[in-house]
Amino acid sequence: MSDEVLYLYAVTDSNIEDAEVIEMRAIDGAPVQVIAEAPVAAVVSAVDAERFSESALRRGMEDLYWLEGIARAHNAVVSDLARQRPVAPVRLATMFANIENVRTLLRVRAEDFVAALDRIRGRCEWALKGFSVGTEPQPPTTGLPEALGPGRSYLQRRRAERDSRDRRSQEAVTEAEAVHDRLVQLTLASRRYPPQDRRLSGQRDEMVLNSAYLLPEGFDTEIRRVVNEYDGVRLRLELTGPWAPYSFATLESDQ
């Protein structure tokens, strides 16, 4: 049998029972294990030490299929847990050599973990992305619109198209900031992420807002209403959730 290390998914309260994780499947279909060290517990699974060595991880990060498999398996465990109890998700690809090292971590950082869990207890994360509608780069217009007349040059037309696109983009940015400000008022905490590249988002329109909000479980009616209010012809909004509190269950020392 090859060597194994323990992959850590999340930390939770130590009252977690084995029965809560027995149905869950982790990376490579492995069973999920609980290592409790009151008042907190680690949720882990065994992974192959070779495949999860530092050099293998570096290669893996450049491999979309590897990365996607790990990311989805990691999130599946974390989100299954988060439906049942408070969890502090751990950053992707954090491994320990053995159970004793995990226990040591839980002992040494117990206060920090409890503080992180207290911050997100009974709360969940919602994510919002905003796109500036009609900002995709346009192919050159064929044929002359009548209003422009034959005297207007191709370059002038292109410039007018670009200016109009910039103006639409600016209006969308302004609206995105306004909806974000409203949500900051309504929610317990917020966090901004950099807008994603068009090629990543898979969206033609330019992303102008990428943010996360922490709110009490079951209190999403109000944010849905606000998002609906701002979702329109200039700014298209995509709300996702509830997420496990990835953006908010951080330790003080991470800040």
Place this chain on the structure above:
Amino acid sequence: MTVAGSRDELALVDLLDRLLAGGVVLTGDVTISLAGVDLVQISLRALISSVSTLVEP
């Protein structure tokens, strides 16, 4: 407005925002020993190169 909730619908990019830039940062016996921002950049580069081969930007 679009609302997505089920796990199957989650876009990889939405996941990576959270898994690579969120979550508790711990010093494990094995971790990807790069700063968080670098980690995101590397994986996004991987994504862009994979996606670019499929879709003309």
